[in-house]
Amino acid sequence: MTARPRPSLQCKILDERLRDYLPTYATEGSAGMDLRAMLDAPLTLAPGECELVRTGLALHIQDPTLAGMILPRSGLGHKHGIVLGNLVGLIDSDYQGELMISAWNRSQRAFSIEPFERLAQYVLVPVVQAELDVVEQFTDSARGGGGFGSTGTA
Ligand SMILES: O=c1ccn([C@H]2C[C@H](O)[C@@H](COP(=O)(O)OP(=O)(O)OP(=O)(O)O)O2)c(=O)[nH]1
């Protein structure tokens, strides 16, 4: 398949150690770029503990039809219970600050995050902003107000 052109993101390196470790797509088809934990020493998270971890990186998306998402890495999440304290990090297109990872140990065992370890991943996603149109009645739909299992389990 022919590769489509990639949008370019302005990037600031806030920690010089990152210069040799800029996030990349691990394979041609990778959806996310891994973000590293810019730590000075290993960070041990006790069971249930949550800490904000620096990435040393700022990305200014600029384009309001895009957003960034910080997501857990499946290996760390499944094997070690290291996920995100906010479950998903949503990065606004006008955010210019350092990308921060809320690292949460949801497991029963302590886990140490090593300096420069790939801790989470950053995915660029399309966004549609909407205007709200206030109405008194909606046009009927098949679902109406049904939700939370209203369609049954079979
Ligand atoms: O995991 C995350 C989540 C957010 N952010 C940054 C980028 C994002 O654009 C900004 C605000 O995030 P959000 O809107 O989710 O947080 P908030 O609690 O609503 O803060 P604010 O009042 O600043 O919007 O914080 C991160 O660095 N990491």
Ligand SMILES: [Mg+2]
């Ligand atoms: Mg907000």
